[in-house]
Amino acid sequence: MNTLDAPYLNCHSLSTQSNVLLVRDALGRPKQCWYGDANRVTLSPQTQRRAHRMHMRDQANLGAGPLASRAWGLRTREWALSTAESLHHTHRWDHQEALDTARAALNGLGLNFGATTNTAYLTKVMVFAPENAGETLAKVIHTHQDELATWIAKAAAAKAAGADTKTKKSKTKGKAATGDDDAAPAAAGKDDKTPPMPQKVRNQLIAALAPADAIDIALYGRFLTEIATGGNVDGAIQTTTAFSVEPANIVEDYFSAADDRKIARQRQGADFTNALALLNAIDPLATEDPEQDLPLADNRGAGMTGYQPFVSGTFYAHSVLDRALLRRNLRNGGTPEDEIEDYARAAEQAFLDAFVNAVPGAKKNTTAAPGTLPKLVLVHEGKRPYNYATCFEEAIQPSAGAPSIQGATRLLQHHAMITRKQKLDPGTVLTYDLAVSELFDDLRLSGQLGPLEVHTPEELATPLTAGQPT
Template sequence: MDRFLCLTSLTTHCAVLLVRGAHGEPKQIPFGNATRTMVTAPALRRPQRMHMRDQANTGEGALAGYSFGTRTREWARITADELTLLGWEKQQAADMAKAALSRVGLAFGTTDTTRDLTKVLIFAPEDAGKNIAQTIDQHRSAMQEWLHTVLTAQEEHERQKKDNKGKSKTEAAADDKPRLPPLPARVKEAILTALAPADAIDIALFGRFLAEIAESPNVDGAVQTTAAITVGPAQHTDDFFSAADDAKILRRTCPRQATDAFDILTTANATPHREATENTSPTNGSGMTGYQALTSGTFCAVTVLDRVRLRSNLQAAGTAEHDAEIAAVAAEKALIDAFCTAVPTAKATTTAAPGVLPKFVLAFTANRPYNYLGCFEEAITEDGTPEPASIQATRRLLDHHTMISRKRGLQPGRVLTYDLAITTLLDNLRNSGTLTVTEVDTPEGLHPDHPAPTTRDLSEQPA
């Protein structure tokens, strides 16, 4: 088995804003002879991870039935909700959940809105909150007594802080933190087990770093993702928008009927002036106006999966070798499908790219990662050629892969397209005998273990 599965895609977007900078602008990066529009790696990884999880939760896809993780700051709230389902009083459940997680090393916010939220996102198995709550409930009497001691110590600490107002900083610092009792050993061990990666398939794929708890294992991700960039120069426009004020428009189109002589008199005197003002107003009927940036272009994205690390992550979490192999193959197929399907949601209703599919996907395996973004160092333009950027980029990508394959001894790989023009391009290359890759019609067909179709099989497959 080759260690690395290399995936490269070309996706064309029009009038979108998939990821923004701090001031709402499209992210850019200088590369080669032009500045490009960029979609960052985290903006690509999360929709892929969520696509896999959503598919599995609905019983679809290769990972149906597998466990996933949840990345959140709300583990204390989730645990408290589970405790209330077990019969705990709501406030006691909230205090218990926060105190228990604090004593294993998690730090919480200090403001009114964050005091029940951990300071960082914690990526843990989705059933961690339920398992923690069950552990606490199994030792209810001991944990309630422990919580009483913790709350008493915290109250005493607050009184000491008030008394320390007149002391020097050195004296006050000595009592800066309350002296809290440790968790019962069995409970702490169970909580650490609940927060461990376990069999969460997306943690094995994407990894996690949990510095707050030294005893909880970190996981080096098996998926390597680069930022996607446009194959041509950045193309941006500042789109002026106007949001209508429904009440204002309704008042103009359906004016209130006069009900008495005073209304008739004031309406008659005011109407000419009002009409003249509103008809010449630059914001006639609008509730707000502004600008939002939009961008277009063909983006090249690269993802590499370390297949060996994926299997070792699964086995390190306690999965038997045979089961880890089955799970790894399913995860590979699910990742390929997500790579071919998931798109950043951006502003889901205004600047997103719903339903967009990649125009071209290349998949191959090797014993080291390969990143082909460098072949677009010279930006592709459409000046002086009838071919759009996506077709030019496909030609260049195929030529680059053929050259690398020849010089590095790689397997040709497989390609998938959802574009009619690229389908014609592949047909022409195949007829001329210069197409070295195998074309498939489904994301599943890109997996190296999937039977490769013959030309006849491919033509008979549904589009």
């Protein structure tokens, strides 16, 4: 593949959110940071990246978009469970034997498991691997069933011997501490260690977890420290922390939740017809009888009350796609050479669609945040990444007008300066906002709108592909 003339695809957006809580810190509060001259509310990169990745995957699962027929990855702690399911259903293994063997095989690669009943078959870290890795692991385990059974037995024996040696050493040390003349050091012998897994089996198991042609691994990368040769991948997408262009605006929303049974009783009303007779029947000298003291329903107030923080603001977000690295990841994953270019372009189109349309789904039912479309999206090529966060170091003040319009004006002015000084292609812009659309019209009439206005995410990269090899 020839070197791309403009290997970086820079993506910038301004999106206005009203009363949302897309991401929280450990205390349940909106994430914040001090930037420039004001405190801002922020959206962490992992929140955005997961929204983008799941949007692309969901579209593909629906048979839509350029990646509909492509392979995907799965990030989970449940690979032992997935492998055991395949061993049980496809290869007719006993279910418990399948679980134990899958766990032992993955543990032999260096993956550690939880110590409780609920986590005994869950790896301590999530492993990002091709979605069919469980089936592939099961096939390897089934093919080498006898070799693995022998190795597992030896490993268990070595572990038991090691535990016994530790116990003896502990007892010997205790005797020596009491001054017992009969205490003797443990006999020196072979160091008890777990025998290594047969190399051929190990290589095939590692290959089953290799990134292969999973497109989301090629785009976002993975880091697997537990397996030295497990195939770490540098992600082709960089993502900044999104932040509000105006000072942080956090509202403590007081809420009250209704109890349905209580509301039903309130609607029926109280029966006062025999109230006097009931009061006269009460014996003030009667002692309490716990067995007859039944709890009474309370019709007062709401069922539950509390406070929930929400944020509003216009957020600047930035991501950049390293086109050259994406192609290299696809090649290293085993994608056929004659398919790499089409695959990479399809991934680029899908990523742009996700960058425009994907919104983190936290509290989506009480905020409807995923329905928000961006005010402005700017996409352009470059020989290096271009992050425009610095143009919002001075916070926009709402007193001077809508922050989103001020932000759009400032972002376009900043891009015009960078375009002129760095000799960049101006790229493309997209808006779903009437006020920003009018801003585009004004700038276009005055000859100051450098980027080409487009109307769909698919068009965002269309003028940018001229520098790519055919």
